[in-house]
Amino acid sequence: MCGIAGEIRFDQHFADVRTVVDMTEAQSRRGPDGEGIFSLGPRCFGHRRLSIMDLSHRAHQPFVDNQLGMGIVFNGAIYNHHELREELKGAGYQFASTGDTEVIIKAWHAWGPKALDRFYGMFAFALWERDSGVTYFARDRLGIKPLYYSLDTRRLRFASSLPALLVGGDIDTSLDLEALHHYMSFHAVVPAPHTILRGVRKLPAGSYMKITPDGECSIKEWWKLEFNRSEDDEKRSFEDWKSEVLGALRVSVKRRLVSDVPVGVLLSGGLDSSLITGLLAEAGTRDLRTYSIGFEAVDAEAGDEYYYSDLIAKHYGTVHEKLHIPADDLLRSLPDAIAAMSEPMVSHDCVAFYLLSQAVSRHSRVVQSGQGADEVFGGYHWYPPLTDINDPAKGLDAYRRVFFDRSHQELMGLLSPDIRLDDASSHFVERHFARPGADSVIDRALRLDTTVMLVDDPVKRVDNMTMAFGLEARVPFLDHELVELAARIPARHKVAEGGKYVLKEAARAVIPAAVIDRPKGYFPVPALKYLRGDFLTFVRDTLDSKAARERGLFRRDVVESMLEAPDSHITPLRGSKVWQIALLESWLQTRGL
DSSP states (O other): OEEEEEEEESSSOOOOHHHHHHHHHTTTTTOBTEEEEEEETTEEEEEEEOOOSOOSGGGOSSEEETTTTEEEEEEEEETTHHHHHHHHHHTTOOOSOSSSHHHHHHHHHHHGGGGGGGOOEEEEEEEEETTTOOEEEEEOTTOOSOOEEEEOSSEEEEESSHHHHHHHOOOOOSBOHHHHHHHHHTTTOOOTTOOSBTTOEEOOTTEEEEEOTTOOEEEEEOOOOOOOOOHHHHHSOHHHHHHHHHHHHHHHHHHTTOOSSOEEEEOOSSHHHHHHHHHHHHTTOTTOEEEEEEEOOBTTBOSOOHHHHHHHHHHHTOEEEEEEEOHHHHHHHHHHHHHTOSSOOOOTHHHHHHHHHHHHTTTOSEEEOOTTHHHHTTOSTTHHHHTTOOOHHHHHHHHHHHHOSSOHHHHHHHBOTTOOOOOHHHHHHHHHHTSSSOOSHHHHHHHHIIIIITIIIIIHHHHHHHHTTTOEEEOGGGOHHHHHHHHHSOHHHHHGGGSOHHHHHHHTTTSOHHHHSSOOOOOOOGGGTSOOHHHHHHHHHHHHSHHHHHHOOBOHHHHHHHHHOGGGOBOTTSOBHHHHHHHHHHHHHHTTO
């Protein structure tokens, strides 16, 4: 796991090495174990290394293969690199290292972009061809690893984080108003290629981009998730699906043990992380380390789930560490957690993941985490009602009611009168629902959440917060074979009994029933939902600041009304609307904008 950066010039100038060094250094926390720069004429590439596979200097990046005339900077992990290496050796390729980076170069030389179909893992990379001058950028199927870029007629710059691009300067930092609509309405999900800043784009998940020496740019989707089912799929019994899910998950968890350092687990106490822990124990993982975090309760809302994480840790005899964060420590950490965000992310558990990652990084360098199970296996409360809706228009309205933070009308009443926007979020969801490959309303919602919401909320959140401390997070529920299998399962098997039914029933063969049958929980940080005391003061000071008033994004009278009664402004997904606007303003100020 690493941080990558670079610049490609189209105007006959040499690449700015100093700028690439600065962008690379800005990502030092993503890769604390080494750095490298490669520059040749109009191209310069930088890399920060977190040593997980092939700990030797032979895997140093940028990795240049002079014989093949290719080079790469790579962020991620290819779990089947051993198998690919043997296949490529059989085709005559020779290797100088034992890690996964060199495998990507050889595979690309052998198969071109079709090599992407052979990679099992998470990745974002830039790969250049010496002789043609063409550079390829690619991102994994489910966007687990990020790739941001800025592009104009003079040059392209790229990095693993948006703030690294800003370090390079000369970027349009005005707000992207379509992205602003998504942030304020679509639960802070800003779909690619947009970011909150007009001058920064992100490569969509499951896509690759080709850049020629004269600046011609083309983007191609190389993977997409379809919910098409065969007749056999429809007829297959629930018991068979259950067996297939458990088998695929076993394979996924084992794949993510490929590492030259020990692998731990972020254990929340919920079904998903508990099942991962159980499967790792089943696979014979010794001295398995697990980690849980908790916060102070607010009113009647608990701030931890230690009861269940303790139960799992004791059941499997893990080396377990509980981290309890006092309210004062949480408040002090807010600015640092916000600074670690590549994009503003409103979910309360961003701060939880930030603090958890800080503690975990003292003991582990790689962990497995349970993100994705709710989207892939239909675990959220808004899914079951969608199974009864056949009319796509009604399905769109139903989805919007349960997921959107506010209506378009409410947003227009909050934003400054001189900001005029179309209902971009509704239009986006409508277009996505209309894409072929999913016929029912429930499948369209599951596809949207798996390929868009998941990518630009939970997955991005985990990457940003863990990599802030050089911690690699692996997500078994996002193994593409498991995701494709789940898409073929009829929705009735997933959303029954409150959701994730097939996964819960499969889990009974592995983990205690008490964890499976418990009420659904989430990563609780109640202090950021029910704003009180110093937390409310933090929000008020942010929104009352000179920068916020001069920016003038929001109507002052509406903001004041929200600050007077923050508990009255809660989104359908139980988030604080006041925190949402304060987080955006704080993020912009953190970037000096």
